[in-house]
Amino acid sequence: MGLLDLFRRDPAPRAKRRERALFDDEFQRKLEMLALVSRRVFAGRLRAERRSKKKGSGIEFADHRDYVAGDDFRTVDWNVYQRFGKLLVRLYEEEEDLSIYLIVDCSSSMAFGDKKKFDQARRLCAALAYVGLANLDRVTVVGVNDGVISRMPTTRGKGRIFKVFEFLSGLTPGGVTDLGSALTTFVAQHKRRGLAVLFSDLYDPAGFEAGINVLRFNKFEPYVVELVDPAEARPSLKGDVRIYDCETGEERELTITDGMLDKMQRAVSDYRAGIERFCAQKQVPYFPADVNTPFDELVLRVFRRGGFLR
Amino acid sequence: MVFAGLPLAQLLMIAGGAASVTVLLYVLKLRRRAVPVPFARIWDAVFRDRQATELFSKLRRLLSLLFQLALLALLVIALGDPKPKQSLLEGRHLVILVDGSASMKAIDVKPSRIDAAKTQVKKLVRGLGSADRALIVQMGSLPSPLSTMSSDVTELDPAIDSLRASDTRADLERGLSFAIDSLRGLPKAEIVVVSDGVLGDVAAIASHLDLGKASFAFLPVGKSGSNLAISEFSVRRYPLDKSRSEVMLEVANTNDQAAQVELTLLGDGAIIDVSRFALGANERLPRYYPDLAGASHTLEAKIRFADGHVDDLPADDHAYALMPERHRARVLVISKGNTYLEAALLLDEYLDVTSVLPGKPIPSAHFDVAILDGVADPLPDSVAAALYLNPPEGGVPLKLGARLSDFGFDTWDKKSPILRFLALGDVQVADGHALSTSSGDRVLGASDQGPILVAGARSGHPFVALGFDPRNSDWVLRVAWPLFVLNTINAFVEEDTSYVSSFRTGEVWRIPAPSSVDSATVTDPHGAQHVVPVKEGRAVYLGEEAGFYKMSAGSGNDVVQSEFAANLSDLSESRITPVSELAIGKRKAGRVSIGAPGSKRQLWVYLLAVVVGLSVLEWITYHRRITV
Numbered sequence: 060m061g062l063l064d065l066f067r068r069d070p071a072p073r074a075k076r077r078e079r080a081l082f083d084d085e086f087q088r089k090l091e092m093l094a095l096v097s098r099r100v101f102a103g104r105l106r107a108e109r110r111s112k113k114k115g116s117g118i119e120f121a122d123h124r125d126y127v128a129g130d131d132f133r134t135v136d137w138n139v140y141q142r143f144g145k146l147l148v149r150l151y152e153e154e155e156d157l158s159i160y161l162i163v164d165c166s167s168s169m170a171f172g173d174k175k176k177f178d179q180a181r182r183l184c185a186a187l188a189y190v191g192l193a194n195l196d197r198v199t200v201v202g203v204n205d206g207v208i209s210r211m212p213t214t215r216g217k218g219r220i221f222k223v224f225e226f227l228s229g230l231t232p233g234g235v236t237d238l239g240s241a242l243t244t245f246v247a248q249h250k251r252r253g254l255a256v257l258f259s260d261l262y263d264p265a266g267f268e269a270g271i272n273v274l275r276f277n278k279f280e281p282y283v284v285e286l287v288d289p290a291e292a293r294p295s296l297k298g299d300v301r302i303y304d305c306e307t308g309e310e311r312e313l314t315i316t317d318g319m320l321d322k323m324q325r326a327v328s329d330y331r332a333g334i335e336r337f338c339a340q341k342q343v344p345y346f347p348a349d350v351n352t353p354f355d356e357l358v359l360r361v362f363r364r365g366g367f368l369r
Numbered sequence: 370m371v372f373a374g375l376p377l378a379q380l381l382m383i384a385g386g387a388a389s390v391t392v393l394l395y396v397l398k399l400r401r402r403a404v405p406v407p408f409a410r411i412w413d414a415v416f417r418d419r420q421a422t423e424l425f426s427k428l429r430r431l432l433s434l435l436f437q438l439a440l441l442a443l444l445v446i447a448l449g450d451p452k453p454k455q456s457l458l459e460g461r462h463l464v465i466l467v468d469g470s471a472s473m474k475a476i477d478v479k480p481s482r483i484d485a486a487k488t489q490v491k492k493l494v495r496g497l498g499s500a501d502r503a504l505i506v507q508m509g510s511l512p513s514p515l516s517t518m519s520s521d522v523t524e525l526d527p528a529i530d531s532l533r534a535s536d537t538r539a540d541l542e543r544g545l546s547f548a549i550d551s552l553r554g555l556p557k558a559e560i561v562v563v564s565d566g567v568l569g570d571v572a573a574i575a576s577h578l579d580l581g582k583a584s585f586a587f588l589p590v591g592k593s594g595s596n597l598a599i600s601e602f603s604v605r606r607y608p609l610d611k612s613r614s615e616v617m618l619e620v621a622n623t624n625d626q627a628a629q630v631e632l633t634l635l636g637d638g639a640i641i642d643v644s645r646f647a648l649g650a651n652e653r654l655p656r657y658y659p660d661l662a663g664a665s666h667t668l669e670a671k672i673r674f675a676d677g678h679v680d681d682l683p684a685d686d687h688a689y690a691l692m693p694e695r696h697r698a699r700v701l702v703i704s705k706g707n708t709y710l711e712a713a714l715l716l717d718e719y720l721d722v723t724s725v726l727p728g729k730p731i732p733s734a735h736f737d738v739a740i741l742d743g744v745a746d747p748l749p750d751s752v753a754a755a756l757y758l759n760p761p762e763g764g765v766p767l768k769l770g771a772r773l774s775d776f777g778f779d780t781w782d783k784k785s786p787i788l789r790f791l792a793l794g795d796v797q798v799a800d801g802h803a804l805s806t807s808s809g810d811r812v813l814g815a816s817d818q819g820p821i822l823v824a825g826a827r828s829g830h831p832f833v834a835l836g837f838d839p840r841n842s843d844w845v846l847r848v849a850w851p852l853f854v855l856n857t858i859n860a861f862v863e864e865d866t867s868y869v870s871s872f873r874t875g876e877v878w879r880i881p882a883p884s885s886v887d888s889a890t891v892t893d894p895h896g897a898q899h900v901v902p903v904k905e906g907r908a909v910y911l912g913e914e915a916g917f918y919k920m921s922a923g924s925g926n927d928v929v930q931s932e933f934a935a936n937l938s939d940l941s942e943s944r945i946t947p948v949s950e951l952a953i954g955k956r957k958a959g960r961v962s963i964g965a966p967g968s969k970r971q972l973w974v975y976l977l978a979v980v981v982g983l984s985v986l987e988w989i990t991y992h993r994r995i996t997v
Contacts, residue, residue, distance in 0.1 A: 171407035262408035291407055301401040304409035311412055312401060314429075319415050326414035 158253025170232035180258035205237035238270025374450030460500025464548035468564030470539035508544035510875035535913035537875030565591035566948030575954025587958030594946030602688035622648035629675035636664025704742035713851035759838035770803030801837025879907035889922035
């Protein structure tokens with residue numbers, strides 16, 4: 060971006076270039092690499108072979124149950140009968156394609172600080188969508204703030220990744236965060252349960268717990284990716300200022316000193332520790348994503364952390 | 370402590386007003402900088418310290434207000450120019466009169482007496498007490514104050530540096546009068562004269578000048594007095610042969626020993642005469658250079674010792690003069706033909722003669738003189754004067770009287786410029802007429818039967834009338850005839866009558882200038898230009914430098930350029946032997962008193978420095994974010 064672009068009256072060309080750069084060729088090459096890496100790391104796993112909790116006609120043994128009339132004889136476990144004299148039917152896990160819901164927080168706070176968090180969230184979302192599509196999963200991308208503001212219809216297949224790009228590029232940050240309300244709407248719209256990855260800074264005036272709980276209580280498997288901008292923990296402010304919330308407009312008048320900035324830094328750390336603690340207690344995978352870390356490295360960390368691919 | 374600047378009441382008013390404005394500005398609510406944050410709720414943890422922060426903020430604002438009020442107070446006090454009370458009440462008031470006359474250009478002390486005087490005065494100024502105040506005055510033909518009455522060395526020093534000696538005499542009486550007036554009403558008044566003592570007749574001053582209670586001190590300058598001078602220098606053209614001129618000058622030896630001198634005369638920059646002669650001790654020697662040729666414009670004279678060494682005052686070794694300017698007189702001759710008249714007019718090459726036959730139209734150009742030979746044609750106003758030779762009856766400014774025959778000049782006005790140097794007693798005239806005079810006419814020549822040569826004026830135009838035809842006499846065969854014609858023309862054009870070949874420096878010059886202008890520009894020998902007023906056709910200027918001057922008056926195509934010269938021509942200034950004591954009557958000048966010791970520091974400067982220092986401190990703490 061040239062210096063002169065900063066002084067253009069119409070910011071549209073600059074915004075377009077920025078969006079193009081978000082998912083450029085380099086980004087796509089990295090996605091391919093991530094897809095390959097994901098296969099290597101999780102070798103032995105078959106495509107579209109996610110095991111559901113339903114028992115069915117898969118080949119992976121799940122459990123035994125008593126034989127009842129009408130059961131297929133081929134499912135009787137004759138070895139057990141021979142050893143224990145009981146007729147038990149072998150149950151197999153039903154194999155089905157998994158639904159992956161990628162939920163991107165599009166509130167104003169995500170655009171704070173030159174949209175770094177929002178851009179990082181979209182890149183991570185695209186990367187995980189690509190991996191999911193490559194595994195022939197059903198991928199759905201949703202944009203939320205205090206409601207569902209945009210939704211990409213469920214799709215599958217690696218070739219649909221450009222549709223994901225297009226959708227993510229079209230997302231515009233704005234509005235107030237209310238994850239509880241937004242995800243309530245989301246679960247009402249999506250009856251098919253699955254993995255719900257939430258990309259958010261979790262700056263929710265109503266409390267970040269509400270949104271995650273909505274997913275948990277509705278049988279989704281929530282996965283929290285918290286976007287973190289370290290600059291927000293210690294802003295370069297001094298003196299008499301009037302701070303206002305970029306979403307709600309709430310104002311506070313402060314005289315900021317170094318001591319206060321230290322306290323602010325501690326407050327941010329406490330807030331994030333609270334998120335981590337909550338997720339740990341509720342067994343919700345939590346993953347902090349620093350905006351200054353390359354997205355591919357973050358994705359690999361996600362893979363290593365587990366939970367996303369099984 | 371007293372305030373030498375603005376009065377206390379005014380200071381209090383300023384302080385009150387400014388403090389009110391400052392407090393009002395601080396009372397106004399601070400408009401805080403609005404800063405967006407991503408999640409204000411996190412700041413709530415920080416916000417618990419709000420009470421303490423507000424207290425600190427208020428305290429800081431109070432400190433800031435007090436700081437501003439302190440700066441304001443310092444500035445207002447500085448504006449009042451605070452001084453210790455003692456410094457105003459007990460200080461001396463000195464008027465230092467520094468001789469700026471020509472004798473101060475003497476180089477018997479190096480580099481010159483005026484520079485030595487400057488050094489003396491600087492020492493004097495640096496020795497002033499904390500409360501002393503001094504006024505520097507250059508004493509030339511007029512006293513010129515170069516500073517205010519001040520104790521500030523930074524003001525007095527430039528004034529001392531600007532002292533200079535001019536080619537004039539110093540008027541001590543005027544200088545002392547100025548000093549007395551300046552010191553009137555001031556305590557501890559003191560007049561200090563810094564001079565070589567060449568101040569003319571000092572004793573005469575005492576009769577009409579009272580120094581009053583003012584102390585009188587003298588700082589002598591100079592140590593010897595070997596000098597030669599050109600004390601007079603003038604030039605004039607010969608009236609009858611204006612291509613030649615004569616020079617008169619006077620040289621003087623002001624030393625107590627006789628000396629061999631060399632006098633050089635330069636015409637238009639080239640040497641035209643060098644002569645060596647002896648001058649006795651304190652001798653003044655006039656010298657004439659008659660029948661001088663070789664110069665048409667400028668003349669300079671230089672004197673020096675014959676052995677080549679320079680005397681102590683080079684300023685009076687060089688004199689300047691300008692030759693009288695000659696301009697062509699336009700002469701209109703109305704005649705049927707007169708060989709004798711034409712021959713006379715040919716003698717002067719500066720005459721521009723136009724001949725017209727009687728009855729023919731007269732050219733419309735301006736003529737200085739018209740000569741009417743046996744005719745009396747009416748003359749236009751463009752003809753300034755007229756000479757009538759044997760005029761006919763009627764049309765002439767005066768009536769003809771009885772017819773005369775076999776007559777001559779029995780009486781004539783020998784003092785008249787028209788007839789001077791003429792011998793007319795034996796001129797024989799065959800026939801002619803007596804002339805009848807009117808009131809105001811002057812008979813220049815007459816026979817026993819009546820006036821035959823009359824001068825007068827009609828309607829502002831002068832005329833001369835001759836009652837006979839010169840060809841009917843033997844006058845035309847004599848030298849007196851062309852002299853009469855040329856004298857008459859010269860009398861009409863007024864050439865030479867008021868010419869001054871050089872002015873005397875130190876006097877008010879009245880330089881001929883066009884009467885139609887109000888001012889003229891005089892360029893002095895150093896090239897500096899001065900605009901001077903013109904009153905009644907004379908530019909008024911007090912010249913102080915010897916040399917050649919130029920003057921221009923008018924504008925556009927009507928600019929009139931002229932030149933003139935100026936000389937010191939003051940033998941009293943050339944007598945440069947310094948004196949060690951000075952007395953005005955019975956009042957003998959003493960030594961300069963010593964000022965009260967103390968600090969001459971200006972408190973307001975320090976107050977201002979404190980203000981600047983505090984401002985810098987405030988700037989650093991603000992911009993380095995120490996206090997914000």
